[in-house]
Amino acid sequence: MDNSISGSVVTYAAGERLTTRGNDVDEIYIILKGRIRCMTTYGTYYLGPGSAAGLTDCYYGMYVFNYFADEDTMVKRYTVSSSTDITRVLNDQADNISIFAIMHSRHIADIIKTYLELTMKCRDVDAVSYTHLRAHETDSYLVCRLLLEKKKKRKPSSA
Numbered sequence: 001m002d003n004s005i006s007g008s009v010v011t012y013a014a015g016e017r018l019t020t021r022g023n024d025v026d027e028i029y030i031i032l033k034g035r036i037r038c039m040t041t042y043g044t045y046y047l048g049p050g051s052a053a054g055l056t057d058c059y060y061g062m063y064v065f066n067y068f069a070d071e072d073t074m075v076k077r078y079t080v081s082s083s084t085d086i087t088r089v090l091n092d093q094a095d096n097i098s099i100f101a102i103m104h105s106r107h108i109a110d111i112i113k114t115y116l117e118l119t120m121k122c123r124d125v126d127a128v129s130y131t132h133l134r135a136h137e138t139d140s141y142l143v144c145r146l147l148l149e150k151k152k153k154r155k156p157s158s159a
Helices: 055-060 085-092 094-124 130-135 139-154
Strands: 008-012 017-019 027-033 036-039 044-047 066-069 073-079
Touching: 017 027, 027 085, 044 094, 055 085, 073 085, 085 094
Parallel strands: none
Antiparallel strands: 008 073, 017 066, 027 073, 036 044, 036 066
């Protein structure tokens, strides 16, 4: 069985989209030159040379970020079909593994920092009453809530 994998060197223009959040992972990008912007609902992160875009996403099977070239960016693009391909990509990058590990650790630290900031914001949110929440209820949510309440009333009690 051949455990090698080869990537192709590709250049993306500033602003060009590499991936779309929610799509199946089919490629991993090792950044050779330039910078990639990783965007989610919760924050924006940047990856530079030595970092990988799509690597962590590969474990989920779908892209967790929208990836864009933040500036003209050269990458080594690997086509992957599952998380087992990660080892093959890393083996192909064996000469750069120490830089790669440092950059990936930095990216993980950025994500943890965002998580902690969001956790602190949640602690600062004041509690609101049920009546207050109901005052902001939309028609579609009202229908869903009424159906759920009706379903709860139908359930036989287990006494």
